[in-house]
Amino acid sequence: VNVVGEPIPADGVHHAGHSAPEEHGTTGLSNNKMAMWLFLGSECLLFGGLISTYMLYRGRHSGNLGPNQIFDIPFTSVSSFVLLMSSLTMVLGVSAAERKDFRTARIWLILTATLGATFVGGQVYEFTIFYREGLGFTTSLFSSSFYTLTGFHGAHVTVGIIMLLSLTMMLKRDRVSGDRAESVEIIGLYWHFVDIVWIVIFTLVYLIPT
Amino acid sequence: MSTIPEPAGTAMDSGDTSYLIDESHSSTLVSDKRYIVVALILAVITGFEVTLSYIDVGPFFLPTMLTLMAIKFFTVVLYFMHLKFDHKIFTVLFYMGLFLAVGVYVAALMTFHYFGA
Numbered sequence: 637v638n639v640v641g642e643p644i645p646a647d648g649v650h651h652a653g654h655s656a657p658e659e660h661g662t663t664g665l666s667n668n669k670m671a672m673w674l675f676l677g678s679e680c681l682l683f684g685g686l687i688s689t690y691m692l693y694r695g696r697h698s699g700n701l702g703p704n705q706i707f708d709i710p711f712t713s714v715s716s717f718v719l720l721m722s723s724l725t726m727v728l729g730v731s732a733a734e735r736k737d738f739r740t741a742r743i744w745l746i747l748t749a750t751l752g753a754t755f756v757g758g759q760v761y762e763f764t765i766f767y768r769e770g771l772g773f774t775t776s777l778f779s780s781s782f783y784t785l786t787g788f789h790g791a792h793v794t795v796g797i798i799m800l801l802s803l804t805m806m807l808k809r810d811r812v813s814g815d816r817a818e819s820v821e822i823i824g825l826y827w828h829f830v831d832i833v834w835i836v837i838f839t840l841v842y843l844i845p846t
Numbered sequence: 847m848s849t850i851p852e853p854a855g856t857a858m859d860s861g862d863t864s865y866l867i868d869e870s871h872s873s874t875l876v877s878d879k880r881y882i883v884v885a886l887i888l889a890v891i892t893g894f895e896v897t898l899s900y901i902d903v904g905p906f907f908l909p910t911m912l913t914l915m916a917i918k919f920f921t922v923v924l925y926f927m928h929l930k931f932d933h934k935i936f937t938v939l940f941y942m943g944l945f946l947a948v949g950v951y952v953a954a955l956m957t958f959h960y961f962g963a
Contacts (some may be wrong), residue, residue, distance in 0.1 A: 665935065670935065670936065684951045687951070692955065710896075717889060720889060721889075727926045743954045799880065835919050836915060838895075839914070839915040843896065845899075846910055
């Protein structure tokens with residue numbers, strides 16, 4: 637404990653606003669990280685509901701506007717590859733942050749956000765093509781459940797991009813309070829989660845025919 | 847590795863609160879090279895999945911696709927999200943939600959006779 641009664645971190649270096657004991661509760665673990673894992677667990681229920689609804693209604697469509705007719709597998713495969721690689725850049729960013737190399741970490745975070753934006757751009761392009769082919773949101777139960785599921789996922793990726801860019805700016809301006817490496821790790825957990833949700837969507841929605 | 851609070855009679859008695867600091871930056875246990883290898887494996891599996899969707903493998907198609915999906919899912923969770931190296935409580939929190947979701951929605955789909963259709 638230092639002269640003003642604050643606890644001294646284990647590494648002996650006092651960072652501005654470094655994790656106080658109350659942020660770790662009685663478990664000795666980070667409350668923020670625990671909250672993120674709990675949130676991700678609850679998100680499984682959200683996406684589980686959306687995926688189940690799609691699976692139920694994917695056969696309910698009119699004419700030639702069904703999944704087997706309109707999906708462009710090569711295009712979506714490239715999008716999936718892009719999102720998968722964004723998980724690699726994210727984990728390399730987390731790794732750099734934990735080595736206290738925040739300059740390199742910022743580069744990886746920007747690259748991750750760029751790959752995420754590419755994925756969202758691809759999704760917007762895909763939605764535009766489908767709409768021009770006559771598949772609107774209310775065209776059929778298939779279209780409603782498809783747009784809701786993939787739209788929710790796209791919204792999650794967009795939120796992730798905003799968080800990544802905000803974190804990058806805050807790291808650059810030294811505005812991150814608490815453990816900076818842990819902040820990068822927590823945003824990373826969210827990012828990897830949107831990747832694993834897409835792994836499930838890509839297989840169940842796109843690759844397995846009705 | 848996570849720092850678990852020490853029992854009474856050690857650091858807690860001495861007034862040292864450093865044991866409360868979470869030192870679980872688990873990804874330092876894995877090298878960047880290993881992450882790249884894992885990502886390459888995931889990319890190869892994805893390529894295999896896409897190829898498989900174009901060829902007819904009969905009754906093996908669905909189980910193979912679901913297995914490959916599960917391998918990719920848990921590889922990201924265990925290595926990129928560090929659940930393999932992190933504190934067990936994070937594993938419990940996440941799998942609680944995941945298995946609850948799987949159970950609830952499989953049951954919901956069964957009530958609609960989805961699997962028998």
